[in-house]
Amino acid sequence: MCDENIVNERTHLLEVPEQQQETPSPTTCASTPPRKPDEQSALNRILHETATNVIDVGALGPYSLEAGAYSERVRTYSARAAAAALPPPARARLLADLPPALRRALLAAPSLAPADRDLITNAVKKAASAISELRVEHHEDLVVAFRVP
């Protein structure tokens, strides 16, 4: 049984006693003639494995942490949770928030130059028409015979 010196977030909360669980008493099996010994031993094995792996909370009995151990674990868990918490992601905004001085100058600035406007309009028209001409050229079949004799 390993010695746990450090109490961290991975410390088991419930100490599972490493006791031998009672398998079904062999007396009942002894009375019946062993017709299928393999099946019976397999069933016993499954039962034994389940019994050892299942943590029977009800059968553990009264269990409590010492006050000091409890508060220390609370502290450890809170520290780990706080470290793992991510800051809320900033909302994506394309427009920057401008100071009032910049706003006044910006709103009063002259409009888009006609040459620039035509450049943008023509470029977008060409791009739109190019995108509309995207085609799929069919060369091979999509569905092929596979391992068909």
Add this chain to the structure above:
Amino acid sequence: MEKIPDQLGYLILTEDGAVLESGGELENDERVATIITDLISLSNSIDPVAFGPEEKFKKISITYDDHWFVICISNKKIYVVKRSIQSSPSESIAVNV
């Protein structure tokens, strides 16, 4: 709000799109307020790979032939100004595709 040259109307909205102030052609214009707010929400959900890590834009402008809108955010409020364009016959080359 301060007077902007060529101003036809203006709106000042909260970040959620509620109208705080309005004037001129945009007076009490909840419809435009909703459209602008939706536009800003749409711009916020553009794929960030398109831009640099901390790249922010200062304004959005919607330009028509005879007028245009300038939109910016300041002190958590949305400012919208509708301004007129003194259109001179432009020698622009329009590409028809």
